[in-house]
Amino acid sequence: MEQSNVTLPPAALSHTVQAFWQVERNNPAPVVETIIPMGCVEIIFNLHNAPIRSQVGGTLYRLPRCFVNGYNTQPIAQQLPPQEQTFFGVVLNATALKRLFNITPDDFADCCTDMTLVESSIDSLWHQLGEHHTFAERVALFSTVLTQRLTSQDPREQAFNRFINGYANSTLSVAQVADMLCYSPRQLSRKLLALTGLNTEQTLLYKKYLHALNLIHYTSLSMTQIAYTCQFTDQAHFNKTFKTFTSLTPGTYRDRKSQLVGHLFENVR
Incomplete structure (x- = not known):
């Protein structure tokens, strides 16, 4: 079972944020999810902290509780275990990451870097997001955090x-x-x-x-x-x-596509 939500940012964040999203899953069996390059910068929270193994190219990762996705040029393969999972994310404009956290997206392409190693306050934010139970509450909380860090764009x-x-x-x-x-x-x-x-x-x-x-x-x-x-x-x-x-x-992608653009799923037997 899967439920997804997407919403646009409040007007005050429109030059910084493209969208907020959330995906909730409860897989009855193991699933391999392949995410092909999507051309966006995202901060993603793995709110259930499920032990998810990911692979980008030849490099294996254990998916962190919070990580940044840059402009990937390779697919990411994730082994999703048969348990409840909740992912909450924000899609940022390209220049926003530098203004918000003093880091640039090029350092986060084709990898799954733990965001808490870059910004220690993210660990506290992960706990706060987990304490909220609805998508709207999480959007409001993260919007407040981003607004506090916001500087004007030229x-x-x-x-x-x-x-x-x-x-x-x-x-x-x-x-x-x-x-x-x-x-x-x-x-x-x-x-x-x-x-x-x-x-x-x-x-x-x-x-x-x-x-x-x-x-x-x-x-x-x-x-x-x-x-x-x-x-x-x-x-x-x-x-x-x-x-x-x-x-x-291109034909293989069309044959295997799911409801989510860029996401392919395969049951593991």
Whole structure:
């Protein structure tokens, strides 16, 4: 059984937070969950502290009580035990992590780093979130914590967030993006590396992949139509790019997709 909730942030946090979410599960049998790259920065709380083993590439982790997800470029495989689990998370804009916690997302890509090692107050917050029993109460609590840490964002940071979060502008050249964001191409690449772990060209390709992922998940467009809509060079380029980030072909993802975009589940016997 699974229940999920998603809500937008209050207006005061709209330049910092994209969404709050919660997933509650009670698996009758072991399940392997594969989460393919989603193109977002998240702080995630494992509120039941279930002993969950995760693997990113060739590295094995025991999932911490709280961790940060950066701009992953590899799938995360999680072995979910047959017991109750509750995950609560916040999706942040790319520049927010630095302002809130003085850390950058590039250090948290393709790994499961314990957030309490970076920010000691997170341990107390984990306990407080666990003491609240509804999604709305947890959103209110975390919103208060973030508001207390909030500093104003300048227009350039907001422009960066809009560029990274959206699918638009993925067909621009590096020079065009640099001009749009008022940076030199070299400065732009350094800025994007700090935010996403990817240079400008890689970020543009990643945006195309994310656009394609959502079209595969939510529409019935053919793979040829999706490749054309996202302006990949050709079908082969689309297939290669998708498989690079997910280890799956686009067709395999569509066949195995769940209700949650980017999440695949397989029962373990």
